[in-house]
Amino acid sequence: MALRDEATQVLSELVGKSAQFHEGQFEAIEAIVDQRRRGLVVQRTGWGKSAVYFVSTALLRRRGAGPTLIISPLLALMADQIAAAQRAGIVAESINSTNATSWGVIAEQLARDEIDVLLISPERLNNPMFRETQLPDLIDRLGMMVIDEAHCISDWGHDFRPDYRRIGTVINELPNTPILATTATANQRVVDDVLEQLGDNVFLTRGPLARSSLRLSVLPTADSPTRIGWLIDHLEQFESSGIIYTLTVAAAQDIAQALQTAGHNVAAYTGATAPEERTELEQALKDNRVKALVATSALGMGFDKPDLGFVVHFGAPSSPVSYYQHIGRAGRGTQDAQAVLLPGVEDQRIWEFFATASMPDESTAHAVLQAASSPISVPALSARVDLSPSRLELLLKILAVDDAMVRVKGGWQTTGTPWQYDAARYEHVAAQRVAEQNLMLDYQQTPVCRMRFLSETLDDPYAQDCGRCDNCVGPWLTLAISNDARGHAQRVLSRPGVEIAPRRMWPTGLDNLGIKLKGKITLQHEPGRALARLTDLGWGPTLRQLMDSETPDVPVSQHIVKAIVEVLADWDWAQRPIAVVSMPSPNRPQLVGSLAHEIAKVGQMPYLGELQWLGEVGTPAANSAFRLAQVYERYAVSDHVRQALASAPQEGPVLLVDDFASTRWSLTVATMTLREAGAHGVLPLTLGTA
Structure with missing residues (x-):
């Protein structure tokens, strides 16, 4: 049977009805199956890129080739692809975080050559067990490799992902294996970059991107x-x-x-x-x-x-x-x-935040490498490097694909390979992102x-x-x-009130910072309230303006006081507060103090004053452990407040007023201080929260 006839038969089985190839589909299949070439397909969504690699897989398997490895970014996509493959009699399995109990069975099926297609996410290439026990055998007998959403390989791709850079290493270990890269979104710079990474004798299939509908x-x-x-x-x-x-x-x-x-x-x-x-x-x-x-x-x-x-x-x-x-x-x-x-x-403010979030900081990267000279868990590493969890995970991925870090049993460890900060590369990427943002503004106009x-x-x-x-x-x-x-x-947007949940557990690794705390927090505050999140569409812009370092410290506006009164009215607390205490604010003392006074007046409660701050004023840390270290044992209760708590006519919680709560460690430590001084409970109330 001629290759086109055989391929058309498989295509019909794949879609469940008689079918013909779109322009360029068969030519790509022919290049892969007959010529064992590598190529990039840039076609709009719905053109049928998956048909190319499933039909190619079926034909290669009939010719005695090993299984196809598909690297794809989303589990939802994997599920759809597995269902499509089954219609054509192709046995497809996935190894991902949701089916860990099946990994052993799948490994046995691969060893018996009973699987035609294995789908994995790019992150799987960073898993030590997969990389060390399964990937070498796959590489030895792979019939074809597919890189889905291949624009992610490129630094210039709009959705560049660090884990995708590991694919380049796999490509280098497959000198004679057909490779198909597919994407719906790639400009010429990305196309050239991907083709260069695929190697020599590559083909490009490119169609119109516009959708007439x-x-x-x-x-x-x-x-x-x-x-x-x-x-x-x-x-x-x-x-x-x-x-x-x-x-x-x-x-x-x-x-x-x-x-x-x-x-x-x-x-x-x-x-x-x-x-x-x-x-x-x-x-x-x-x-x-x-x-x-x-x-x-x-x-x-x-x-x-x-x-x-x-x-x-x-x-x-x-x-x-x-x-x-x-x-x-x-x-x-x-x-x-x-x-x-x-x-x-x-x-544009949101664009700027996300653009900078993925760029590694040189000094922080070297601090991570120094801290991980021996195996260390991510929580323990968090207690040594001031990074938020999401940024730490991203940095570890970047260092891993640069071969400076490796995931091991118990966490992460340096490889010993010298690491240099690639300033020129990151400057180029940052400049490209700015150019893309400007193009988006041009599109609007x-x-x-x-x-x-x-x-x-x-x-x-x-x-x-x-x-x-x-x-x-x-x-x-x-x-x-x-x-x-x-x-x-x-x-809806101006409706005030967001719950502030209490911290339940101390961060791990505090002993590295000289703090002897671990496990459950015993003196917790009650569920508190904030006027809104800083990212909310309603009150968010007002709160972000208040938080801006350029905004002068002034007494709270009556507009905000009115909204806070609504928060208090809707607050279903177990016991009404008996007094108001304020947090010491280094940057907004008038704002916090006036807010506390207004709340005390409206609620007909005594204002006992503010807690005392015993530390230095600095930039708040982003990381939980580091932020806790900044505020731990830094709050004190004045004699006046202590006496007022002791002589209160009735037992009840105090309302603890602050401007913004991001990590909530200030509120947690202040609560512990108040509880130790005799408060029967603490109800935090802030303007904003993360």
Whole structure:
């Protein structure tokens, strides 16, 4: 049987009906199977990139080749791929963090050559057991390797991931093995970078990126109540169901709540959503049981719904490439789908935060290497290096792919390989990100066809006017909203009150900082309250302005006092507080002191004064252990407060007032101090929390 006929038969089995190849699909399969070449496929979502590697796998296996290794970034994508493979009789398995109990069985099946496809995440390449016990054997007999979302390999890719850099090492160990890299989003710089990493004799399959069904539009930059009001008024006018993308977890939660209380059937989907709940929400969207998921980029690569009717962005992504990838999920199986951008005034501040979060600091990196000369756990390392948990994990990955660190039993350890900070590389990456941000601003203002703009940004040789966007045919959407929608959005966003949960356990590794504490915290405060989170869409901007170092320290405004009174009125405490105590504030003494006085006056409670601060004033640490070390044994109770607590006419908790609570260790240590001085309980009340 001719190769095309054989391949077409497998394709029909894969899709469950008679099928023919799209332009470029068979040519890529032929290059892999007959010529054993390596190549990059850059095609829009829905073109059929997975068909290329599944059909190639089936044909190579029939010819006696070993299994295919697919490196793919999301478990959701893996599940869809396994289901597709089974339709063609391809045995596919995945090794991931959710099926650890099956790893032994899968390893035995691989040893018996009973598995055609093994899917793993790039992070699996950093797992010592997999890297040492299974990867060498796979490399020896691999029939093909597939790198899905291959733009992640490149420093210039919009979604670069440190673990993807390990793939380069694997490529070098496969001199004669066919390799297929696939992506829907790559400009020429990324294409050139990936092709160079694949080696010699490579092929490139590239098609037009524009989707004719998409109608792109951009509305003017507006505040959060206006944009939420617009969604309340317009959401049901969109066909089918879709996705509302946000830039932060807090925004997703706030918008979902506002839409739900306005009667819309939506749900929030973020990185904080439990894995089992994510699966249920994805299926609900696929089944059109919800109008929309209000999601962060956690709902990203791998989500497949051909009839997705719309994608709305509440806030602009930081690059046109990211934006194209998101909107490319809509309109795959429909003739008409809308992509609407609702930019916000806070977008650039959020871009800057995430851009700097992934850049390693040279001195901190060397501190990590010095602390890990022998095996050390991440919690113990956290007690020696002042980094938040997420930034520490990212730094460890970067050092690992640079071969300076290795994950071992018990945590991490240095390899002994000298490590140099690649300043030039990080400067180039930072400059590229700034350029991408500027392009995103240009997209919002461009007078030319928006699809052409995005396509040209991605160096698409097929770029042309779409004839459908708001620049091509004129705007069909306005930012006009009803008074009812604006009022509802404003009420939801301005609704005050966020719980401050007590710290339950001391950080591990405190003995490294000279503090003899471990285990459970015995003198805890009661669940407290904050006016809002700093990232909230409603009160967040006001609180961030108050927190800004350039903002002068002034007494609290009556507008804020009124909101705090609402928080107190809604607070379902077990016992009413009997007095007010304030935290010492090095930067905002007027703000905190006046707030405490106002609360005492409104609640008709005595204000006992502020705690005493015995330490130095410095920049608060980001890491839990280091922050605790900064405040431990630094608070004291004055004789006046101590006597007032002892002579109180009745027992009850005190209200402890502060401006902002991020790590909550100040409140925790201050509570312990007050409890030791005779307070029967402590109820923290702050303006903001993380």
